[in-house]
Amino acid sequence: MKNVSKALTIAGSDSGGGAGIQADLKTFQELNVYGMSVLTAVTAQNTLGVQAVYPMTPEAVRRQIDSIAQDMGTDALKTGMLFSAEIIAAVAEKIRQYQWEKVVVDPVMVAKGGETLLEREAVDSLKNDLLPLACLVTPNIPEAEVLTEMSIQTMEDKKAACQKLHRLGPKWVLIKGGHDRGDDQATDILFDGKEFFTFQSKRIPTKNTHGTGCTFSAAITAELAKGAEVPDAVSAAKKFIAAAIENGIKIGKGHGPTNHWA
Numbered sequence: 001m002k003n004v005s006k007a008l009t010i011a012g013s014d015s016g017g018g019a020g021i022q023a024d025l026k027t028f029q030e031l032n033v034y035g036m037s038v039l040t041a042v043t044a045q046n047t048l049g050v051q052a053v054y055p056m057t058p059e060a061v062r063r064q065i066d067s068i069a070q071d072m073g074t075d076a077l078k079t080g081m082l083f084s085a086e087i088i089a090a091v092a093e094k095i096r097q098y099q100w101e102k103v104v105v106d107p108v109m110v111a112k113g114g115e116t117l118l119e120r121e122a123v124d125s126l127k128n129d130l131l132p133l134a135c136l137v138t139p140n141i142p143e144a145e146v147l148t149e150m151s152i153q154t155m156e157d158k159k160a161a162c163q164k165l166h167r168l169g170p171k172w173v174l175i176k177g178g179h180d181r182g183d184d185q186a187t188d189i190l191f192d193g194k195e196f197f198t199f200q201s202k203r204i205p206t207k208n209t210h211g212t213g214c215t216f217s218a219a220i221t222a223e224l225a226k227g228a229e230v231p232d233a234v235s236a237a238k239k240f241i242a243a244a245i246e247n248g249i250k251i252g253k254g255h256g257p258t259n260h261w262a
C-alpha cells in the first residue's frame, strides 16, 4: 500500500476546468500528492469568463472541512476563492479548531475578465481573520495593492508592501511579479519578516494564462505537503508554473488555461 502526502484546497469551482478547485486538484495529482477539496462556490465559467457565481452556505463549508479533518486530515492546505466575509469566518474558525499550520492563502479577488470572486466588504475579513493564520500569502500586484492600500510601481514599493503584509500576521509573504509593469521579467519577492528572496523568470507571451495563480499556489501547497521548506516549495512551484504557462492549452474561444500536466 502506498503512503502519500495529502493536500486540501478550499476554493471555488471553475466549470471550465482551468482555474479554482479543478486546477488545484490537477496540480496536486501532477505533483504526486493526494488532493481533497472543499467547495466555497460554484461558478458557471468558460474560457470567455465567469457567467454566474453561486456561493455555498458557510455551514456547507464547515461541514466539508469537518468531514476531511475528522478522517483523513491533511498535510497542507490552500485557500482560493472565498467569496464572502461569512465564508472566510467559517474557514478561519476551522483552521484554528484543527490547528492547521501549513496554510497557503491565495487572496483571490477578481477574475481576469473583471468578475468579482471576493466581495469588496470581505477584504477586511481576509486581512483580519485569515492572514494571521497563514503560513504564506501569495498576492499578485493588484491584490497586494488592495490589501496594503499602496500603489506598487517599483521594486522598493514591492518590498515595502511585503513588510506591510507581513505585519498582518502571515509567516511568509510572496508578492508575484506576473503583473510587473513594463518589464520583460517577472520578479516574485518572498519575505519572512527578515530576509527577501527573489525569484526571476522571463515573461512568456501568451493569452492562455487562465488559472495561473491557482495552479501556482496549489503547486506550492503540494511541495509543502511533501515536507519542503517555504523557499524550496516556491522555487519548485515556480518551475512548474513556468512550464505550465509555456505549454498553455489552446481551447475554447477565449483565454485558455495553463497546462497542469506540463
Ligand code: PLP
Pocket (backbone or CB within 6 Å): 011, 012, 013, 014, 019, 020, 021, 043, 045, 080, 081, 108, 110, 111, 112, 113, 117, 209, 210, 211, 212, 213, 214
Ligand atoms: N474562477 C475561480 C473559481 C478561481 O478561483 C479563479 C482564480 O483564482 C478564477 C476563476 C480566475 O482565474 P483567472 O483570473 O486566472 O482567469
